[in-house]
Amino acid sequence: MNELNDKGRKASDLATTIAQCTTKQKNDALKLIAKQLLDETAFILSENNKDLEAGKNNGMNDNLLDRLKLTKERIHDMAEGVQQVAALSDPTGEVLEGWDNPNGLHFEKIRVPLGVVGMIFEARPNVTVDASSLCLKTGNAVLLRGSSSAINSNKAIVSVIHRALEKSELPTESVQLLEDTSRETAAKMFKLTEYLDVLIPRGGANLIKTVVDNASVPVLETGVGNCHVFIDESAGKNMAVEIAVNAKTQRPSVCNAAETILVHQNWAEQHFEKLIQALNENNVEIRADNKARQLDSSLLPATQEDFKTEYLNLTVALRVVGSLDEAIGHIQTFGSKHSEAIITENKDSVEAFFNKIDAAALYHNASTRFTDGFEFGFGAEIGISTQKLHARGPMGLPALTSTKYIVRGSGQIKA
Amino acid sequence: MNELNDKGRKASDLATTIAQCTTKQKNDALKLIAKQLLDETAFILSENNKDLEAGKNNGMNDNLLDRLKLTKERIHDMAEGVQQVAALSDPTGEVLEGWDNPNGLHFEKIRVPLGVVGMIFEARPNVTVDASSLCLKTGNAVLLRGSSSAINSNKAIVSVIHRALEKSELPTESVQLLEDTSRETAAKMFKLTEYLDVLIPRGGANLIKTVVDNASVPVLETGVGNCHVFIDESAGKNMAVEIAVNAKTQRPSVCNAAETILVHQNWAEQHFEKLIQALNENNVEIRADNKARQLDSSLLPATQEDFKTEYLNLTVALRVVGSLDEAIGHIQTFGSKHSEAIITENKDSVEAFFNKIDAAALYHNASTRFTDGFEFGFGAEIGISTQKLHARGPMGLPALTSTKYIVRGSGQIKA
Numbered sequence: 001m002n003e004l005n006d007k008g009r010k011a012s013d014l015a016t017t018i019a020q021c022t023t024k025q026k027n028d029a030l031k032l033i034a035k036q037l038l039d040e041t042a043f044i045l046s047e048n049n050k051d052l053e054a055g056k057n058n059g060m061n062d063n064l065l066d067r068l069k070l071t072k073e074r075i076h077d078m079a080e081g082v083q084q085v086a087a088l089s090d091p092t093g094e095v096l097e098g099w100d101n102p103n104g105l106h107f108e109k110i111r112v113p114l115g116v117v118g119m120i121f122e123a124r125p126n127v128t129v130d131a132s133s134l135c136l137k138t139g140n141a142v143l144l145r146g147s148s149s150a151i152n153s154n155k156a157i158v159s160v161i162h163r164a165l166e167k168s169e170l171p172t173e174s175v176q177l178l179e180d181t182s183r184e185t186a187a188k189m190f191k192l193t194e195y196l197d198v199l200i201p202r203g204g205a206n207l208i209k210t211v212v213d214n215a216s217v218p219v220l221e222t223g224v225g226n227c228h229v230f231i232d233e234s235a236g237k238n239m240a241v242e243i244a245v246n247a248k249t250q251r252p253s254v255c256n257a258a259e260t261i262l263v264h265q266n267w268a269e270q271h272f273e274k275l276i277q278a279l280n281e282n283n284v285e286i287r288a289d290n291k292a293r294q295l296d297s298s299l300l301p302a303t304q305e306d307f308k309t310e311y312l313n314l315t316v317a318l319r320v321v322g323s324l325d326e327a328i329g330h331i332q333t334f335g336s337k338h339s340e341a342i343i344t345e346n347k348d349s350v351e352a353f354f355n356k357i358d359a360a361a362l363y364h365n366a367s368t369r370f371t372d373g374f375e376f377g378f379g380a381e382i383g384i385s386t387q388k389l390h391a392r393g394p395m396g397l398p399a400l401t402s403t404k405y406i407v408r409g410s411g412q413i414k415a
Numbered sequence: 416m417n418e419l420n421d422k423g424r425k426a427s428d429l430a431t432t433i434a435q436c437t438t439k440q441k442n443d444a445l446k447l448i449a450k451q452l453l454d455e456t457a458f459i460l461s462e463n464n465k466d467l468e469a470g471k472n473n474g475m476n477d478n479l480l481d482r483l484k485l486t487k488e489r490i491h492d493m494a495e496g497v498q499q500v501a502a503l504s505d506p507t508g509e510v511l512e513g514w515d516n517p518n519g520l521h522f523e524k525i526r527v528p529l530g531v532v533g534m535i536f537e538a539r540p541n542v543t544v545d546a547s548s549l550c551l552k553t554g555n556a557v558l559l560r561g562s563s564s565a566i567n568s569n570k571a572i573v574s575v576i577h578r579a580l581e582k583s584e585l586p587t588e589s590v591q592l593l594e595d596t597s598r599e600t601a602a603k604m605f606k607l608t609e610y611l612d613v614l615i616p617r618g619g620a621n622l623i624k625t626v627v628d629n630a631s632v633p634v635l636e637t638g639v640g641n642c643h644v645f646i647d648e649s650a651g652k653n654m655a656v657e658i659a660v661n662a663k664t665q666r667p668s669v670c671n672a673a674e675t676i677l678v679h680q681n682w683a684e685q686h687f688e689k690l691i692q693a694l695n696e697n698n699v700e701i702r703a704d705n706k707a708r709q710l711d712s713s714l715l716p717a718t719q720e721d722f723k724t725e726y727l728n729l730t731v732a733l734r735v736v737g738s739l740d741e742a743i744g745h746i747q748t749f750g751s752k753h754s755e756a757i758i759t760e761n762k763d764s765v766e767a768f769f770n771k772i773d774a775a776a777l778y779h780n781a782s783t784r785f786t787d788g789f790e791f792g793f794g795a796e797i798g799i800s801t802q803k804l805h806a807r808g809p810m811g812l813p814a815l816t817s818t819k820y821i822v823r824g825s826g827q828i829k830a
Contacts, residue, residue: 015773016747016771016773019773020770020771099792101790101791101792105781105785107791107792112773114803114804115773115803191628193627197802197803197804198803198804212608212631213606213631216627216628218633218634218636218802218803218804219633220804221633236826239826242826242828243826243828246828246829247828250828250829251829332431350823354821355435356431356435358430358431358434358527358530358819359819360819360820361819361820361821361822362819362820362821362822363821363822363823363824364821364822364823364824365823365824365825365826365827366520366822366823366824366825366826366827366828367827367828367829369828369829370520370822370827370829371820375516375829376516376522376820377514377516377522387612387633388529388530388612388613388633388817389529389612389613389633389635389804389805389817390804390805392817392818392819392820393818393819393820402803402804402807403807403808404773404774404775404776404777404807404808405775405776405777405786405791405807405808406769406776406777406778406779407776407777407778407779407781407785408765408778408779408780408781409778409779409780409781410780410781411651411654411657411658411780411781412780412781412782412785413657413658413661413662413665413781413782413784414661414665414666414782414784414785414790
């Protein structure tokens with residue numbers, strides 16, 4: 001048996017059936033999944049424990065073990081998340097546009113499911129539940145490929161989902177897990193254009209790069225964020241310091257955390273000490289350019305490499321700039337087009353920043369940490385797109401849909 | 416010098432400048448291009464002639480030579496096309512959504528250019544002008560890679576565009592042509608994620624497959640269409656025959672032409688002869704299944720392969736089906752999700768057809784030949800997307816755009 005091909009074909013065959021399920025049928029299925037997760041908490045935890053034991057034996061580090069670990073509370077949160085997805089409005093079926101042409105043809109553009117979503121992810125088993133619920137809500141079949149280190153947890157969760165779907169009006173195999181977690185099979189999955197409509201990799205930069213470099217199936221790229229906070233000349237002292245500290249330290253391991261702080265020289269001359277003090281108090285290691293070190297010679301020096309780096313920890317690069325344009329130029333050179341913030345009281349500076357910088361999300365007087373489907377008010381998130389096709393920035397349910405045109409005529413032929 | 420890298424970097428560097436040009440600046444540039452094309456018709460024709468001579472010497476077939484050939488009239492049409500693009504409304508800058516969140520953040524989603532478009536195409540030199548004008552209108556830089564057989568024509572056209580852009584307020588190198596048309600350089604272009612935001616291949620199935628299989632840059636796939644016309648039981652005789660003949664014969668070489676006609680048995684029992692006669696009169700070679708051959712034993716037999724084939728010529732596969740569901744099942748099995756038509760007077764049949772079939776465009780009582788940006792009323796077309804991400808079906812100017820979120824706050828930080 002060829003598991004990948006069989007499950008791919010099954011997903012593709014079922015996609016039409018799932019796409020035609022009503023919103024109520026899909027919501028009922030989601031509620032059954034939430035309940036089943038709670039009912040089978042003990043089973044999931046005991047299977048998760050096998051992965052944790054194996055991880056410890058294989059020398060997995062504490063950070064990864066923590067990502068892998070499930071608890072009663074985490075399973076409760078997962079079930080809660082599924083309930084929340086059930087409560088969201090269903091984007092499919094929406095008529096996005098409609099018009100008549102002079103020849104009498106009537107056009108409608110309708111939102112439909114993508115079809116089959118291939119989800120490739122690393123150790124966090126909660127992605128299994130998140131991705132499944134978001135795909136089901138939008139009428140998609142999903143083929144999951146998690147990491148080998150979480151295979152027992154993922155198999156357990158998917159078996160729980162299957163037991164819930166058996167009681168529902170959705171096909172049981174709307175959600176499928178690849179049990180073969182070899183690299184060879186993953187490589188074949190990247191090329192499975194016959195059955196998959198999209199691949200969504202979730203995980204570290206290496207995983208995402210591997211998928212982007214090798215996939216023939218269209219990819220929704222998520223991941224890297226080299227984000228900046230620019231403190232302009234007119235920025236209020238307290239607001240600037242609070243936002244810079246929040247963007248850097250509130251959760252440094254995520255893509256929307258700031259990696260470089262740019263400070264206008266005129267602001268720095270007045271308030272630099274306060275900024276440095278606040279960063280120090282939050283245990284941030286600062287790597288500063290020469291102009292910044294002229295203001296505070298105790299700072300470590302930054303290299304060009306520092307400005308390119310997505311630290312994902314409590315390190316920050318810091319540069320003092322002579323003008324708004326210098327800040328914009330820095331971001332254009334080093335930014336990854338993810339999230340960029342300007343702190344200023346000058347409206348012209350805001351508009352120049354918004355116009356000249358190309359990024360998924362641009363902020364005035366707010367932290368970059370808001371780039372997130374929940375903070376945007378989407379109610380759910382399948383990831384934060386770092387590409388420009390299809391979806392950019394936080395992706396809610398509509399990112400899991402496509403469209404079709406339906407055209408009604410009365411015998412029109414092309415002349 | 417590394418031409419690909421240099422031109423890619425240049426395009427990427429200029430993208431911000433082009434994105435900020437006003438609609439008037441872009442339209443003025445387009446009008447200058449249209450005028451320059453007309454002014455330099457003789458030069459373009461003489462350079463095109465070099466390609467035609469080389470093609471003849473290399474044994475290029477007449478069909479390809481015709482695609483390659485420019486005439487005074489074709490250049491006039493190209494210039495006309497550029498004028499039409501200038502007259503379209505500019506999608507960039509449009510505020511697509513706006514909302515406030517309870518924490519006081521104000522969000523706007525704004526349409527912006529994609530950035531840098533990589534266009535890979537075959538012998539038709541008119542694509543050079545089409546792609547350039549559509550990309551400029553939407554504020555994108557474009558890097559063109561045409562085929563070696565059209566290199567003199569393409570260089571001439573791009574030099575003409577450059578002389579027009581020199582008089583405009585857009586950067587001259589907004590449009591660039593790769594003069595190195597080797598396969599090795601094309602392969603590197605597929606991977607140039609550092610500078611290119613999207614690749615759009617235009618040409619035959621092999622070209623498109625090569626790009627999709629090998630690209631790391633996101634691809635907008637166009638191309639294959641295995642389209643069907645289904646004549647339902649209640650279809651009017653004349654309308655059904657007219658639409659089937661139009662869909663097959665009006666221009667058989669294009670992706671939205673029909674390749675298979677499905678006929679409901681009850682309709683066939685009454686009107687089959689009329690359909691066959693009309694196809695014969697239009698020189699269509701018919702390959703029929705057994706049920707059809709029972710009605711007309713003179714028809715050639717069809718194989719499974721025939722139902723899979725995108726003929727792109729005056730051949731058609733023909734199958735008699737016992738029910739609407741059998742027709743839908745056939746299309747689900749063999750269709751390429753491009754354009755599918757049902758001819759019927761039964762409203763329930765229409766809705767079932769529209770709901771159950773997943774395709775870019777679905778037609779009731781109209782020819783599949785309408786799947787086209789101009790026929791849809793978009794005023795222009797960069798291609799017909801056969802994928803589900805980003806754009807599906809005919810792609811007008813909005814397909815060449817992305818979005819960004821701008822978020823206005825008053826000191827908000829993430830809790």
